[in-house]
Amino acid sequence: MDLNATGEPVMTHEDPQVRVGVHIEKGTCILSRGGTDFVAHHASVEFAAPEQQLWTAQEVVFSAQGPDGKSVGLKVDLLNDACDGPRDGVPDAIWKVAALAATSAGDVGIRYTPPA
Template identity: 45%
Template sequence: MHDLTATGDPVLAEDEIRVEVGVFLKEGTLALAKDGQILAPFHALVKFNFSADGPWLADSVKFSGKASDGTSAVLAVDLLNDTFDGARAGLPESIWEVVALVATSAGDIGITYSYTSGG
């Protein structure tokens, strides 16, 4: 057993609040392809950032799974456009569906999320 101690009273830096929420995906329900590589993800981790003017923003998702050659692989997807004021255009609808599933799971911890795909 390890001795663990802690001191201080942590305070959140409200302009820097980020939460990552992960879910496991049922095997075979999603396949992602990028640059000829195919990934069968079994886990999705979405990073949400706090927005003082509205709901939380999902800014990225990281998929973990198996590549077509059987090795472990990760695919990270930026969800916000280059000016960080809206959804990135051209992302597949299934990625937004995963984000919406994760956001639904995150509702239990108080994250509210407004879904508008990048089209």
């Protein structure tokens, strides 16, 4: 690796964000937009804890394949416009993806041990 790094990086705790990726088995989550179906195969869920509040899922970005076989990205905002609660009309399947991401990241209490 041809890279060097120095310093003591510090995370700000005012508005921490964590993005968690999950692989989705093809065919288990179909997204529809404008009458076109897309087969999701990966999702990246962004969690935030603004002003030291509880962690909440705020958006999901799906990687999917369209009927033409081309890859597309589809973004879903999970919070309402005031950012004080869930957005109305978000399908249950998308909330399940957010729950899977939270579970796979230890409910965003990510546990990690650096290599020795």
